[in-house]
Amino acid sequence: MSLGRIARYLWPAVPVLIALVITGLLLVVFGVSPQAGFGAMLRGAFGDQSRVLSVTAFWVPLALASVGLVVSFTAGLWNIGVEGQIVIGAIAASWLALKFNFSGPLQIIFELLAAMIAGAIWAGVTAFLKTRGKVHEIFGGLALNNLAIIFTNYLISGPWQPPEGGTFRGTVPFPTKALLPLYGDSRLSPISVVMVIAAVVIVFLLLRGSYWGLKLKALGKNPSSAFLLGVSSERETILALMFCGALAGLGGAVRVTSWFDSLRQSISGGIGYLALLVVMLSAFRVLLIPFIAYFFSAVLNGSITLQLRTQLHSSLGGILTGVLVLMVLLFGELRQLKRFSEGRVSSRPDE
Amino acid sequence: MKVALRDIRKYFGQVKANDGISLVLESGQIYGLLGENGAGKSTLMKILSGYHQPDSGQIELDDKDVKFSSPAEALANGVGMIYQDPLDVPSMRAVENYLLGRDLRINLAYSAATSEMIENASQLGFKIDPQAFIDTLSIGERQQLELLRLLALGAEVLILDEPTTGISAEQKEGLFASIRKLAKESGKTVILVSHKLSEVQELCDHVLVLCKGKFVGEVDIPCSTERLVQMMFKEIPPRSSRVSYLREKNLLELSQVEFEGERLAVTGINLTVRAGEVFGLAGLEGSGQKLLLQACAGLIQPKRGKIILDGEDVTRFSYHQMRAASVAYLPAGRLEEGLVAGLSLIEHVALARPQKGFVVDWNYFERITQSQIDKYQIVGRPETLVHELSGGNQQRALFALLRSPLKLLLLEHPTRGLDVLSAQWIWQLLLNRVEEGSSILYYSADLDELVERSDRIAAFSGGVMSRIVTATETTADELGHLIGGEE
Known part of the structure; x- marks a missing residue:
């Protein structure tokens, strides 16, 4: 491996360090020693087995959605709608869990499939609005996110409310066979970890070795050249978004069948938006996704312990990840600036 | 002042x-x-x-x-x-x-x-x-x-x-x-x-x-x-004799075709290109010649009229259908409309060839790309990213991506920005295509090139196509008049 290559794989570490320093300074301002603060965070994330399991359980849907986003980003699409696709996946899985009764493992398999289909269709709506209605996928996605969340609230306070009356918090717990098998008394299902690994491998192979991956890459880098080279931009746009939607929907199913045991209000809790940050941090390299997503999950879960130990609000974890993403975006720009000054992106004459 | x-x-x-x-x-x-x-x-x-x-x-x-x-x-x-x-x-x-x-x-x-x-x-x-x-x-x-x-x-x-x-x-x-x-x-x-x-x-x-x-x-x-x-x-070029591969068959026929760009409407285009013909279009940028190529490529839909390709009515064909019908279009903006900056030569070759199966056979395409690099004398390697190539090499790469055989080649400024030798070399490639029976419809700002390389030429001025002149009987001077809108 050449030095340049090593630097290329290590560069995400630089903004991480800067973000840690900034957050550390913030801790000092609030009178907490950074050592104690980060120590509490670390213990909160990895202090004992149950915490590690919890971090991992939170990581699964985040990683699934992030892996899906790598596909849509490769095609040059900003799938902000990923949040809504998670929610719709959760709703679809809940629908089967509450209203249907299949024998044995078929129950959970159908739930997961339904979630993927629903997520794909929800993303397909965004895609269709883009290709046919000229609605930018960011706006279409945002609108559909809100619709999905409103739909959840309607369901849990209306048709799916528990018999004892709507608390506006969730449906009744699903029967055990409608849930993913859990490890011990944790919220983690080992099967869901397998899903993440499978998704990473599949997307890695698709983007590296398939015609489809190549077309998405061309489309993302230059739509008009890709079109003239024979890529059908409409078809690939729709497929890329639907692929991402399916993985996000699967993530939503994992949320309702292992993290929770029912459909809740704010079932995703912003995992989709978090996934966008994960992907930006990864610079669209799918093999980095599981690690970055795990880091995010650890920070967010660890900061809950931070609150207990230091009386600092747990939103510090959010601040850390937020600063981190800003740093990463800034560093991306810096790299581009550097390339510009090296003359690789040169201005052109006008004629 | x-x-x-x-x-x-x-x-x-x-x-x-x-x-x-x-x-x-x-x-x-x-x-x-x-x-x-x-x-x-x-x-x-x-x-x-x-x-x-x-x-x-x-x-x-x-x-x-x-x-x-x-x-x-x-x-x-x-x-x-x-x-x-x-x-x-x-x-x-x-x-x-x-x-x-x-x-x-x-x-x-x-x-x-x-x-x-x-x-x-x-x-x-x-x-x-x-x-x-x-x-x-x-x-x-x-x-x-x-x-x-x-x-x-x-x-x-x-x-x-x-x-x-x-x-x-x-x-x-x-x-x-x-x-x-x-x-x-x-x-x-x-x-x-x-x-x-x-x-x-x-x-x-x-x-x-x-x-x-x-x-x-x-x-x-x-x-x-x-x-x-x-x-x-500058000066009017000495005429070099060139072999014509003109055949009897009409390959492309446009009758009463009308189309519209953002700023320009072009009407009443009647044009026949024969198999093996090199048809040149003169005209200052934005006079309608680019629109004509785009209409022939299926990129813009004619509002009226008929386009016949090799006996088939292709008036309503989309770009991808035209491509499947063996029509190729090479736009002037190499990195804007022709190549994908950030992709390698090998990835371009894989994209441009008809898809076989689902998985890309990278080893196969590496061999193909290497042979194309040798054939088209591109200074680069299969994994070179296209935006790192020089302009002349990008142009060669575009030609290397063309399918074979082709019925009709639509070209914008085929040799713009190339030195004399590279231009000569590109035209040799094009004439090989013509010899195989392809027709070429192209436009160029270089009047010498038009006179020297074409069989027939028409000029565009403000969306109007001039009379068609035979290259051997015209001069850059006459083309200049036609470009200026004079008859």
């Missing part, structure tokens, strides 16, 4: 857009700036109007050295430019645009501005409703508004870049009348950048000619078109 440009240089990478240009322009005079595409006209005018900064050289206004870092600064010094596409804000009203660029702080005196605008407009014989939204105005009216705005901001030097593209004949008359008035009565210095020789002859007092980034001469109007053509395109 007297304008003097002294030894202006502006390089874009290897391209010497302006290579030491010195000019003096007197007030009260109308100058035409002529030159073929890439001669450096736009760059020079953008330097004068503050949009670009020169690498070296001085600008003097009334014998005073000036330096502009922005168009606003140039305008404050009295230099205003009207761009080919008016730089207004379409969602705003005319009077709001009229006020743009003035520092009125918080007091936008609309009523005063409205009456001032009407007053100024009527002096020049324009009529624009101050309350109209820009997107309801025609291009001509938007130009008039832009002119009014620049004058109100104190422009003494007016640069007009291709002002008559996309405006009606009547608006053109009005515009020319007002320009004459501004020059002769108000002493403005006017520079008209135009491709249309007839307009230059009609309006201007003097003509300045640029060629390949250098100032090559100045003549006073009236002056013969021959002379202008000669100055623009």
Whole structure:
């Protein structure tokens, strides 16, 4: 491996360090020693087995959605709608869990499939609005996110409310066979970890070795050249978004069948938006996704312990990840600036 | 205002857009700036109007050295430019645009501005409703508004870049009348950048000619078109004999075809291209020749008429259908429309070939790419990213991506920016295709190339196709006339 290559794989570490320093300074301002603060965070994330399991359980849907986003980003699409696709996946899985009764493992398999289909269709709506209605996928996605969340609230306070009356918090717990098998008394299902690994491998192979991956890459880098080279931009746009939607929907199913045991209000809790940050941090390299997503999950879960130990609000974890993403975006720009000054992106004459 | 440009240089990478240009322009005079595409006209005018900064050289206004870092600064010094596409804000009203660029702080005196605008407009014989939204105005009216705005901001030097593209004949008359008035009565210095020789002859007092980034001469109007053509395109080339592979069969037939671009409508195209024919299109940029190629490629749909390819009606074919019907289109913008920056040669080869299965066989394509690299003498490796190739090599790469066999090749500027040897080599490749029975329909700004390489040629001028001439019986001179819209 050449030095340049090593630097290329290590560069995400630089903004991480800067973000840690900034957050550390913030801790000092609030009178907490950074050592104690980060120590509490670390213990909160990895202090004992149950915490590690919890971090991992939170990581699964985040990683699934992030892996899906790598596909849509490769095609040059900003799938902000990923949040809504998670929610719709959760709703679809809940629908089967509450209203249907299949024998044995078929129950959970159908739930997961339904979630993927629903997520794909929800993303397909965004895609269709883009290709046919000229609605930018960011706006279409945002609108559909809100619709999905409103739909959840309607369901849990209306048709799916528990018999004892709507608390506006969730449906009744699903029967055990409608849930993913859990490890011990944790919220983690080992099967869901397998899903993440499978998704990473599949997307890695698709983007590296398939015609489809190549077309998405061309489309993302230059739509008009890709079109003239024979890529059908409409078809690939729709497929890329639907692929991402399916993985996000699967993530939503994992949320309702292992993290929770029912459909809740704010079932995703912003995992989709978090996934966008994960992907930006990864610079669209799918093999980095599981690690970055795990880091995010650890920070967010660890900061809950931070609150207990230091009386600092747990939103510090959010601040850390937020600063981190800003740093990463800034560093991306810096790299581009550097390339510009090296003359690789040169201005052109006008004629 | 007297304008003097002294030894202006502006390089874009290897391209010497302006290579030491010195000019003096007197007030009260109308100058035409002529030159073929890439001669450096736009760059020079953008330097004068503050949009670009020169690498070296001085600008003097009334014998005073000036330096502009922005168009606003140039305008404050009295230099205003009207761009080919008016730089207004379409969602705003005319009077709001009229006020743009003035520092009125918080007091936008609309009523005063409205009456001032009407007053100024009527002096020049324009009529624009101050309350109209820009997107309801025609291009001509938007130009008039832009002119009014620049004058109100104190422009003494007016640069007009291709002002008559996309405006009606009547608006053109009005515009020319007002320009004459501004020059002769108000002493403005006017520079008209135009491709249309007839307009230059009609309006201007003097003509300045640029060629390949250098100032090559100045003549006073009236002056013969021959002379202008000669100055623009330098000498007429010696004719080299070439073999023709013309066959009897008609490959492409267009009858009464009509289509529309953003700024230009082209009507009544009747054209037949025979198998094995090289058909050249002359014309200044934006005269309709690109639209014709795009219509033949299925990229724009004709509004009327019929396109027959090899006996099949392809009028309503999409681009992908045309491609499947063995038509290839090579656009002029290599990295904008032809290649995907950031992808390697091998990835391009895999994309351009018909898809087999789901998985890309990279080893197979590496071998294919390497053999194409050898065949087309591309300086690069299969994994080289295309944007790292030089322009000439990018052009070769585009040719290497073409499928075989092809019925029809549609080319824009096939050898633009290539040196003589590379151009010769590209034409050898093209003639090999023709020998195999492909037809070529192409356009070029290089009249020598058109005369030397084509079987037949037609010229476009303002959306109208001229009569078709046989290459062996025509001269660059005659083409120059046809390009200028003369019969």
